[in-house]
Every structure is written in structure tokens, then in C-alpha cells.
Amino acid sequence: MSARSYSLWLLARRSLRQHALSTSVTALSLALASGLVMAVLAIGAQSRTAFTIESTPFDAVLGARGSQLQLVLNSVFHLETSPGNLPWSTYEEVRARPGVRAAIPYAVGDNWRGFRVVGTDARMFDAQLLGTRTPRIARGRIFDETLREAVLGSFVAARTLARVGSAIHPSHGVDEGHEHDEDYVVVGVLAPTNTPLDRCVWIPIEGMFRMGGHVLRGGGEEYHAEHDEEIPDAVKEVSAVLLAFDSPQLGLELDREFNKNGKDATLAWPIARVMAELFDKLGWMDRVLTLVAALTMLVGAASIVASLYDAMHQRRRELAILRALGARRGQLSTVIVLEAAAIATFGALGGFAVYASILLVARDILRAETGIVLDPAAGHASLALVPLCLVALGAACGVIPAWKAYRVEVARDLGPTS
Amino acid sequence: MTRLVLELADVRKGYAAPDGARIEVLDVPELALAPGEQVALRGPSGTGKTTLLHVIAGIVRPDAGSVRVAGEDVARLDEAARDAWRARHVGYVFQTFNLLHGFSALENVALASMFAGPAKVGRARELLERVGLLGRLDYLPHKLSIGQQQRVAVARALVNAPQLVLADEPTGNLDRDNANAALALLRDTCRENDAALLVVSHDERVVERFERVLDLATLNRAAALGAKA
Numbered sequence: 094m095s096a097r098s099y100s101l102w103l104l105a106r107r108s109l110r111q112h113a114l115s116t117s118v119t120a121l122s123l124a125l126a127s128g129l130v131m132a133v134l135a136i137g138a139q140s141r142t143a144f145t146i147e148s149t150p151f152d153a154v155l156g157a158r159g160s161q162l163q164l165v166l167n168s169v170f171h172l173e174t175s176p177g178n179l180p181w182s183t184y185e186e187v188r189a190r191p192g193v194r195a196a197i198p199y200a201v202g203d204n205w206r207g208f209r210v211v212g213t214d215a216r217m218f219d220a221q222l223l224g225t226r227t228p229r230i231a232r233g234r235i236f237d238e239t240l241r242e243a244v245l246g247s248f249v250a251a252r253t254l255a256r257v258g259s260a261i262h263p264s265h266g267v268d269e270g271h272e273h274d275e276d277y278v279v280v281g282v283l284a285p286t287n288t289p290l291d292r293c294v295w296i297p298i299e300g301m302f303r304m305g306g307h308v309l310r311g312g313g314e315e316y317h318a319e320h321d322e323e324i325p326d327a328v329k330e331v332s333a334v335l336l337a338f339d340s341p342q343l344g345l346e347l348d349r350e351f352n353k354n355g356k357d358a359t360l361a362w363p364i365a366r367v368m369a370e371l372f373d374k375l376g377w378m379d380r381v382l383t384l385v386a387a388l389t390m391l392v393g394a395a396s397i398v399a400s401l402y403d404a405m406h407q408r409r410r411e412l413a414i415l416r417a418l419g420a421r422r423g424q425l426s427t428v429i430v431l432e433a434a435a436i437a438t439f440g441a442l443g444g445f446a447v448y449a450s451i452l453l454v455a456r457d458i459l460r461a462e463t464g465i466v467l468d469p470a471a472g473h474a475s476l477a478l479v480p481l482c483l484v485a486l487g488a489a490c491g492v493i494p495a496w497k498a499y500r501v502e503v504a505r506d507l508g509p510t511s
Numbered sequence: 512m513t514r515l516v517l518e519l520a521d522v523r524k525g526y527a528a529p530d531g532a533r534i535e536v537l538d539v540p541e542l543a544l545a546p547g548e549q550v551a552l553r554g555p556s557g558t559g560k561t562t563l564l565h566v567i568a569g570i571v572r573p574d575a576g577s578v579r580v581a582g583e584d585v586a587r588l589d590e591a592a593r594d595a596w597r598a599r600h601v602g603y604v605f606q607t608f609n610l611l612h613g614f615s616a617l618e619n620v621a622l623a624s625m626f627a628g629p630a631k632v633g634r635a636r637e638l639l640e641r642v643g644l645l646g647r648l649d650y651l652p653h654k655l656s657i658g659q660q661q662r663v664a665v666a667r668a669l670v671n672a673p674q675l676v677l678a679d680e681p682t683g684n685l686d687r688d689n690a691n692a693a694l695a696l697l698r699d700t701c702r703e704n705d706a707a708l709l710v711v712s713h714d715e716r717v718v719e720r721f722e723r724v725l726d727l728a729t730l731n732r733a734a735a736l737g738a739k740a
Contacts, residue, residue, distance in 0.1 A: 100622065
């Protein structure tokens with residue numbers, strides 16, 4: 094920094110110190126606004142990525158006839174109720190289709206302490222079959238499909254403090270309900286995936302069929318499974334089948350087969366598209382939030398103008414003294430713009446703290462509600478653009494009071510005369 | 512022949528009154544100061560003393576005439592050039608000292624040098640030591656007595672080693688003892704720095720201490736005609 098630049102910065106710094114209260118209040122309002130803008134944009138982007146790309150190792154969900162979105166929300170995100178069940182035969186048929194790399198049956202409808210219990214099979218945890226997004230066992234082992242054993246998602250284990258060896262009692266329904274008689278023993282805990290899988294309790298699907306009070310209607314009539322009696326495939330039913338394909342071409346074929354030509358089942362494919370459509374539909378909410386936050390930022394910026402412009406009146410004499418000492422009009426204007434930019438910079442820096450705070454709170458809420466984890470440290474363009482825009486906006490706001498400083502006349506504003 | 516520090520020739524300055532009439536404030540046919548010379552300019556309020564100092568310092572441009580200071584015709588320079596020139600060549604002691612309130616004594620003095628080039632912090636410290644304020648370098652103006660503020664103002668006027676120091680009623684706010692001390696300080700430090708000194712004052716106790724005294728009522732023909740400054 095040159096000596097002259099330093100002297101201008103010294104002037105700006107001292108002025109900010111002299112007006113510490115208004116500087117702090119203005120910087121605080123800018124920090125809140127910029128933090129909010131960054132948080133809205135970053136949460137929006139991270140949520141979209143998490144819900145559309147990173148949430149599941151599967152390509153499609155097959156379920157009862159109904160809404161694709163409901164199907165995805167229920168079976169992938171565990172947020173909705175099941176639209177109905179599919180007969181076991183449909184699962185077997187789709188599993189046998191060439192090009193289907195994996196078809197995993199899902200049976201839902203119970204919970205343990207508010208966390209959904211999912212009946213499935215051990216292939217759900219087969220990384221070779223499903224790829225890198227497959228949930229991995231962190232402690233213990235995968236359940237034995239013939240026993241009453243359970244595997245807990247990482248979030249469930251953390252929240253309930255259940256460990257390998259703990260006994261659990263599923264309850265009927267996805268939220269509350271009467272407790273089933275069956276005991277399940279926890280035999281494994283999954284490593285965190287930062288996806289909805291972390292919020293599930295996994296048991297063998299056979300266990301779900303045999304849970305007391307459960308009725309199977311796959312054969313058209315009600316069937317209650319009896320102890321030591323093999324359940325005929327004809328009566329079995331599943332809530333959904335999660336599918337992974339060898340190629341997208343099969344997705345097109347199945348889409349045509351189930352959604353366009355069929356009447357009994359719905360294929361949600363690709364899962365990312367279904368969720369992207371949801372985000373597109375909710376996009377207006379993001380835009381409104383961003384607009385409100387941006388307006389808050391503008392109001393904050395306007396307060397820079399107000400505080401500096403008001404201060405100009407009492408600073409006219411000080412500025413006239415500086416002019417008399419040899420300061421040029423442009424230098425004084427530069428000082429005012431520097432002050433405005435500095436206030437905005439303080440606001441932008443404070444904005445990071447606000448951003449981090451909002452992200453931490455949002456992360457906990459989103460994780461508790463969906464299992465998806467936001468990363469406050471993750472980079473996003475808004476983290477650079479918003480502060481830069483704010484500083485530029487702040488400097489621009491300094492132009493009006495700077496113009497007032499420019500117009501200070503030594504002879505008029507210095508006084509008194511003799 | 513010694514080159515003059517200050518030469519005014521046929522300087523005139525006027526303002527437009529609110530009713531549109533032209534008011535002549537200054538009409539000075541000539542005024543000259545030699546290097547190191549100390550001159551008092553006497554005149555009652557309203558005779559254009561401050562306007563004359565502003566014209567000499569290049570704060571305002573005269574309507575006519577030439578104002579040569581240290582060989583430069585200030586009246587011909589544009590405003591930015593006059594500002595830069597003033598910072599380098601003229602020291603100004605204001606009637607009310609006009610120290611900057613948010614700045615320490617040392618910063619008040621050093622800041623004046625920043626507009627003339629690189630900050631002369633060492634010289635600012637030296638001058639403050641010379642005026643007995645070495646122990647008050649970090650004091651803000653409101654923590655200093657009136658006499659101490661005056662000394663800071665004198666040090667500030669001299670920090671750029673100007674060839675000309677202008678003082679506008681430099682003892683106006685001081686009691687008798689402080690006024691004497693301040694004037695002696697101003698004169699001594701100007702002498703030590705070989706700077707010419709032009710003091711305007713309506714206080715006879717100040718004026719009578721100078722060997723050369725000019726009467727503004729006579730020097731300024733506009734004042735002689737009774738115009739209001």
C-alpha cells in the first residue's frame with residue numbers, strides 16, 4: 094500500500110471508529126442479509142444435489158399405481174406414506190428381466206421410536222451389486238434373513254444409543270402405533286451415508302411378513318402368517334421394488350410397460366428426474382426467499398448511504414480542515430467510498446458467520462427429518478459472489494455521500510472567519 | 512536580490528450577495544514578504560483577513576491579479592494543483608486550531624505531511640518534542656489543554672517545512688499567558704525553520720510584537736471602501 098493510500102485508509106478507519114455504533118449496526122444488518130442470501134442459495138443447491146443425485150444407489154422405484162413422487166418420497170426418502178402394495182409376483186417378474194442388475198424388495202409400514210422399519214434382503218448391502226453408494230456395515234454384521242435381527246442406520250443408532258446386541262420392538266405404523274410382540278436383536282450398525290438410509294431400521298423382509306398383526310393380501314385374500322409355516326409367494330406383497338439397471342434403455346422400456354401401457358404399477362424413473370421435478374415445482378419458493386434476502390441486503394446497503402450521508406453534515410468541518418491541509422476533493426471522496434466499502438466488507442465477513450450458523454441449524458433439522466446432511470464447509474459460488482457483490486454494492490452506496498464530501502468548500506465550511 | 516516568498520499584485524476577490532449584487536471583499540494592489548520575514552496584518556473583523564489568507568493559501572482563487580508564493584503563481588493553478596501545492600509549501604494555523612478530533616496529536620501533525628508526500632512521522636515527533644509535547648503524542652485533542660492544542664497546531668503547520676506560514680487569529684481563543692506563549696512559539700519555530708510568517712489579528716497585544724505591521728484597512732482598498740468581508 095502506498096503512503097497516500099495508507100493515509101486515506103487511516104482517515105477512513107478513524108472515521109469508522111468514531112462512528113462505531115452506526116458502523117456496527119449497519120455491518121450487522123448487512124451480515125444478516127448476506128448470510129441469509131448465501132444460506133438460501135447454498136442450502137438450495139446442496140439439497141437439490143442431495144435429493145436428486147446422491148440420495149440412492151438405485152435408478153428406479155416400482156410401486157403400486159399412483160404418484161411417482163409419492164413412491165419416491167416413501168421408498169427412497171421415507172417421508173411419505175406408501176401408495177399401496179405390489180404382489181410378490183411383480184417383484185419376481187421384474188427381477189428376472191434381462192438388464193435388471195438389482196431388484197430389491199421393500200416392505201414398510203412399521204417404525205421403531207419414530208424411525209421407519211424397512212423389510213428387505215441382504216442384497217441391499219451388497220456394494221458389488223449396487224456400487225459405491227451402498228450402505229456399508231460399520232459395526233457388527235448384516236442380518237440373517239431367517240432370524241429376527243436388525244441393522245440400524247447410523248443416525249438411528251446415534252439418536253437411540255442402541256448398539257449391537259440391543260433389543261428393539263417395532264411398532265405398527267410409520268409414526269406411532271401399538272408395539273409388536275416380536276423382539277429384534279441389533280446385529281449391525283451402518284456407516285453414515287448422509288442419506289435417508291441413515292434413518293432406517295433394516296430387518297429381513299420375511300420378518301415384516303411375519304410381524305404380528307400384519308396381513309398379506311398378495312393373493313387377493315387376507316393371509317396371516319403362522320409360526321413355522323412357510324409363506325406362499327402367492328400371498329406375499331411388497332411396498333416397492335428398488336431397481337438398478339445395467340443401461341438406461343431398460344428404464345425407457347419399463348417406463349413404457351408400466352406407466353404407459355400398464356395399469357397396476359407405477360415406475361418412478363429416473364429417481365433423480367422425479368425429485369428434480371419436485372424441486373422445479375418448489376423453485377418459486379427458493380426464488381422468493383432469495384429475493385427477500387436480496388432485498389434485505391439492499392436495505393442494509395441503503396443504511397450505509399443513510400448513515401454516511403447523515404454523518405456528512407457533522408463531518409463537513411473535518412473534511413474542510415483536511416482540504417485546507419492539502420487533501421484533494423477526489424481523495425476525500427475516496428475516503429468516503431472506502432468507508433462504505435469497509436462497512437460492507439465487515440458485513441460480508443460477518444455474513445460468513447451468519448451463513449455458518451444457519452447451515453449448522455439447517456443441517457441438524459434436515460438430517461433429523463430426512464437423513465440428508467448439509468456440509469457448511471462445502472464450496473458454493475454464492476460464497477464468493479455474494480460477498481463480492483455486497484462489497485461492490487457498499488462501495489457504490491458510498492458514491493452519494495462521497496459526492497457530498499466532494500462538494501465541501503473550505504472557505505464556507507471551515508469557519509469562523511475573521 | 513533576494514527572491515520574495517510572497518508577492519501579491521492587484522489581487523481582487525468578490526462574491527455575489529443573495530440579492531445578486533456584487534460585493535467586493537478584497538482589492539489588494541500589492542503585498543510582499545521576504546524569506547524568514549515575520550509580518551502582522553492588523554484589521555478589525557469583516558475587513559477580509561480570512562479571505563486574504565485563503566487567497567494566499569490557494570484555498571480560493573482570486574478574481575483578478577497574481578499571487579506568487581515561492582515563485583509559483585497560485586492563481587493560475589487549477590484546484591487540484593493548488594491543493595497539492597498548498598500541502599507542500601504553506602503551513603496554516605487556524606483561529607480555532609482545527610485539530611482533527613479522532614486523531615492523536617502525532618497523527619494530526621503527521622497527517623498534514625501525508626498530503627504532501629510520504630508521511631513524515633519522524634519530523635512530526637521531532638516538532639512535537641520541540642513544542643514540549645513528547646509525552647502527549649498519543650493524546651486525542653480533547654485530552655489536551657487549549658495551550659497544548661495550539662502547540663499541536665503550530666507543529667502541524669510546520670511539518671512540511673513550508674516557506675510560508677499563515678496564522679489566522681492564532682491567539683484568539685487563548686488567555687493572555689497562553690497567547691504570549693503561543694505567539695512566541697509560533698515565531699520561534701518559524702524562525703528556526705526559516706519560514707516567513709504572516710499573522711492576521713485584530714488583537715493589538717499580538718500585533719505590537721511584530722517589527723512590520725500592515726493595516727488591512729489601508730492595504731485592502733475594498734475594506735477601505737467599507738465593503739463587508
